[in-house]
Amino acid sequence: MNNTWIFDLDGTLVDKGIYAKIFPVIIQALKDQKEVSQEKIDETIAEVGEDTWSICHRLDALDMYYEILLGYIEDGELIPGTLEVLQKLKTKGTKIILASNSHRRTIEMHLLKHDIAKYFDIIWGNEDAGDKKTDSYWDQLKMTANLKEPTVVSDDLRDIEQAKKRGWKTIHLGTDVITLKDIKFEED
Ligand SMILES: [Mg+2]
16 A cells, blocks of 8 residues: 655754754844844844844845855755655655755755655645644645645654654654665665
C-alpha cells in the first residue's frame, strides 16, 4: 500500500544554520541600505520577535531580505542522506509532502537550488495554512492531503508531538535516528 511521508524543511532536509547566520547581516543591512535606526530596529524586534522575515516585513524591506537570503541558500547544503531518502521513497511510490514554517518564496529558493521540487506531491508552507505550525496548520494539511496515517520526519519536537497526538508515525531526527541516512525502510 502506498503511504505518505511528510518532511520538515529546515534542519531536516536543509541546513537551518542559515537563519542564525543571516540575523546580524540583515540587521546591519537594514541600517546601511535602508537607513533604519537602531532604535527602530529594537522597537520592531520588541513587536515581532527576532524572526528576520517578520522584522523585514514590518520595515518594508523584504526585497533586501530575500536578496541576502538567496546568497546564503546558494551556498547552503542539503542535509546528508536527503537525496537518497527522497529517491528511495519516490521509487516505492510513496506520496511525499514538504511541511515547512517558511514562506513559499523561501521554500522555492531552497527547492530550486537543490533541484528537489520534483520529489514532492504537496508543498505546504506558512501561507497555505495562514500560520506557522499550529494545530490549524496541521489540521488543514491533514484535510487537504487526505492524510490517514502518514510518517512525519522532523528535527523539531513540536512537529513530532503534533504528529503523535494525531496517531501518526514519527521519526525524530537526532533522537530516533541520528541522520536521514539511518532511516530503515520496511523491506530493508
Ligand atoms: Mg526543522
